[in-house]
Amino acid sequence: MYRLTTRTRAGTATEIAVLVVILAGLALPAVTTRGVIQDLFFILTMLTLAQIWNLLAGYGGLVSVGQQAFVGLGAYALFAGVILLDWDPVPAILLAGLAALVLAIPTAFFAFRLQGAYFAIGTWVIAEVTRLLVAQRKALGGGTGISLPREATSNIMGTDAIRALFGVREAAARDILAYWLALVLAVAVTGGIYWLLRSRLGLALAAVRDNVDAAQSVGVDVARLKWAVFLIAAAATGLTGALIFLQTARISPDAAFAVTDWTAYVIFIVVIGGIGTIEGPILGVLVFFALRSALADYGSWYLMTLGLIAIVVMLFAPKGLWGLISARSGLHLFPVRRRLAGLKIEGGI
């Protein structure tokens, strides 16, 4: 007898290692400084955005340049929930996911009529339209932006418990809460994508990625698949956006809908790490952060270097750093390939 499996020894080892890292990550605020927590928050949110964009472009073939629409709208939905509806910021994050999902429906309806380059530009224009419309909402600060009111940030759900637990000030407790939520979100998104790729849907996605016509000919409903991927990605991006601006507690249309921050850097992370793999964005975000730390004192030189590195990687290692490592070592930390296990070959000529 034989069976179909995606399990490998490296995969199981990774799962155990990841579990240990997650547990350590949850306990980390007890032993580390606020600066480290803020850095980790940044890494985790960028990782989440990168995994989502990788799902869209690397698997779904949807090269969107307009993900900042969902980051921005999600963030503004959080602020609207807190400022206009008087919600606690933590449940208001869910409102952000919902708002992004609602925006994604007309966006997909429109953008899916467009092909290739037109799709990319179309999504960007929709993001611009969303930014301009949001900038006209005077109740949310208009073009200049707005801060979360003190009474809303001073007693966010759970911060009292965190203050008591770690003996920290209120601002630090808010950072820890945001960090925990970012950790949960990053794990949920990465784990969710891993699970998705190993399911039947993932098999269909991989087929679409490799050849749309061939996938269609064996019965994959490509249109439905793209809708599903786009909507899931939009909702998750909205949640991430809300979290990012919950941590900064201040928002403006230019920051929330920045194409460089929420799309260009995210694309760089995915491509430098390796598109079409789960390992790629993880490696990419670490490289991105290392560069940022190393070149932090050089202002715009850092961004210039990042742009040039992305070009060099695309020219000479189009599968990214993880592609290089994986090709040399044959290593897959998150195996999604189906293999036959328990097969005994007997007889033959």
Add this chain to the structure above:
Amino acid sequence: MIWLDTLVQGILLGGLYALFAAGLSLVFGIMRLVNLAHGDLIVLAAYLVLMGVTLLGLSPWVAALVAMPLMFALGWLLQAAVLNRVLGKDILPPLLVTFGLSVALQNGLLEAFSADSRRIPAGTLEGASLDLGQVTVGVMPLMTFASAIAAIVALNGLFYHTALGRAFRATSDDAVTAGLMGIEPKQVFAVATGIAMVVVTLAALYLGMRANFDPSIGPARLIYAFEAVIIGGLGSLWGTLAGGIIIGVAQTAGAAVNPEWQILAGHIAFLTVMLLKPRGLFPRAVD
């Protein structure tokens, strides 16, 4: 007669957008390349012209003439050394490379020229206007529009009446077959990008003389230019002019209703055209 004034100003503004877009239209039409750095290249050219004016004491027109061959060389080199390597069926590699170039250019310019907004001094032309009875039009917008027409006539002449243009069209229709006929597509692409950069320099001259610019304004110009190209349809330069005019008129009309709606109205016009005609109004080439 306010609506007539709005219409005329909108059409003239469309000339500027068509000028932004003409180079992009050429490159996009011939090799389907999405150059996300196009707007930043316009800004780079504007700084080149500005340096000619401030450092060498040239008039803006002469400075633009000096900058044109430099930009041609830059475009040729960019295409031959970088972009030719990533062209293919997959749009992601060129998209990423030009995104990288865009970020690198923006920050390079920021480092070299600071974030201060600058302007190319145009002397008496700056405030000059012509009274046409019903409406008054600025001399600068009129010259911009005339230059856009001239650029498109010149490009079309090149496209339809020269051997190089034949090579452009052949490569646009089918690069592989064109290759069999003795055309070197990569060579053709490099020349095309070089020519696009010459048009970019012309666009930069007007961009810099008409309004202030700084290193961060590239992406917005890129979006207007792309909208004009897509509205017009792939491979049609007159279509690009029509696209530019549609966006220009929509923006001026939007601004006449409410200043906050200017940019928004242009985008809405683009989205509407895309909903009705996803391939643009006058598509010539097939994607």
